Amino acid sequence: MPFLIDDIISAQKELDRFRSTFHKHKNSVDHERFIFPFLCGSYFTYRKIDVERIASIAKTVSKDPTYLDIGCGYGDFLEKVRQYLPNAEGMEKSAEMFFKLGRYKPDYIKIGDAYNEIEKKYDVIFVGWMEPGVDYRDKIAKKTEVIITTFDKGGQCGINGGCEFEGFGYERVASWITPSWIDVNTELMNRYYSKISDETVKSLSELRGAHNLWYVYSKPKYKEGIKEKLRRQEKNQVDLPYPHEKILDECGFEVGELLRVSPSSQSSPGLWKINFDI
Ligand SMILES: C[S@@+](CC[C@H](N)C(=O)[O-])C[C@H]1O[C@@H](n2cnc3c(N)ncnc32)[C@H](O)[C@@H]1O
Incomplete structure (x- = not known):
């Protein structure tokens, strides 16, 4: 179900x-991005390493790559990508979410529907969202x-949850x-904005298990x-992580952390660890 403008208001x-x-409240500004992800951050919980990965992938295709973020919202993630790929652009379907909330729309975000308005070719296209039932x-x-x-x-992605691009x-x-922003949000609310004991917070943190999957596809x-x-x-250390990363660290979402609940996570390499396909 797409957002209605009244929900955003x-x-x-x-x-x-x-x-x-x-x-x-100390750190409430950094907490906002996880509590109000659409308005203050992004629906995916990223670190600088995600942005650096995307930039280096794009630079494999071209020295000065073109990049499109489809469904970029207010462009929080796109803005970070542009620090590495200055040609990066966004496409966002909803014009009213800018003008009804009085939010600035930079020129590099074009209003358009990816279903029929991707006009030119890009070295990389980033798809952070496809409405359920929509497949482009x-x-x-x-x-x-x-x-x-x-x-x-x-x-949430496409018909039958289809985000896979093999076959294309x-x-x-x-x-x-x-991590899923929902798990981070829950942890923050339990730790800092509810009156529950440390012991209960710890036991609740063991229930987490949602996560976001990042997939990279390319022409052979x-x-x-x-x-x-x-x-x-992967061997390089990131200099100066983003300020919000300290929240992820203190809430137990460190790089390499294993998700405890899901049985499949027992064999997973841990958060942010790259799994290469053959
Ligand atoms: C869940 S939000 C995510 C926004 C942003 N990427 C983020 O992480 O916060 C999905 C966004 O995709 C936009 N959107 C949905 N379908 C689209 C389409 N066909 N073309 C362009 N934008 C679309 C919506 O208007 C909404 O702003």
């Missing part, structure tokens, strides 16, 4: 209320060499998982080059 009112109530994978496939998707395990001329290159000729770049990059 109500969320903005809740955000204003949160700000006036908790403005003295064939349209994307005509417009790019590399596709990066992220979606939650619940599968791409091969899967690599994947990794990041780029596959090995992308893997090599990602492998090299």
Whole structure:
């Protein structure tokens, strides 16, 4: 179900209320991005390493790559990507979410529907969202060499949860998982905004298990080059992580952390660890 503008307006009112109530709370600004992800952050919980991975993947295709973020919302993630890929653009279907809330729309975000308005070709297309029941994978496939998707395990993506791009001329290159903003949100609410004991907070944290999956697909000729770049990059330390990453660390969502609940996570490499496809 797509957002209605009235839902966004109500969320903005809740955000204003949160700000006036908790403005003295240490770190409340960094908490906002996980409590009000659409308005203050992103629906996926990222670190600088995600952005650096995307930039190095794009630079495998071209020295000065073009990039499109479909369904970029207010562009929080896109803005970070642009620090590495200055040509990066966004496409967002809803014009009213900018003008009815008085939010600035930068020129690099175009209003349009990816279903029929991807006009030119891009080196990389990032698909962070596809409405359930809507499937424009064939349209994307005509417009790019590399596709990066992220979606939650619940599968909001396309018809029958289809975010896979094999069958459209791409091969899967690599994947990794990041925490779900819902788990981070729940942890923050339990720890800092509810009156429950530390022991209960700890036992509740063991119930987490939702996560986001990030998949990289490319045309076969780029596959090995992308893997090599990602492998090299995995060895480098990120300088100056984003300020919000300290919240992830303190809430137990460190790089390499294993998700405890899901049985499949026993064999998973842990949060943010890259799994390479053959
Ligand atoms: C769940 S929000 C995610 C926004 C942002 N990527 C984030 O992480 O916060 C999905 C966004 O995709 C936009 N959207 C949905 N279908 C679209 C389409 N066909 N073309 C372009 N944008 C679309 C919606 O208007 C909404 O802003």
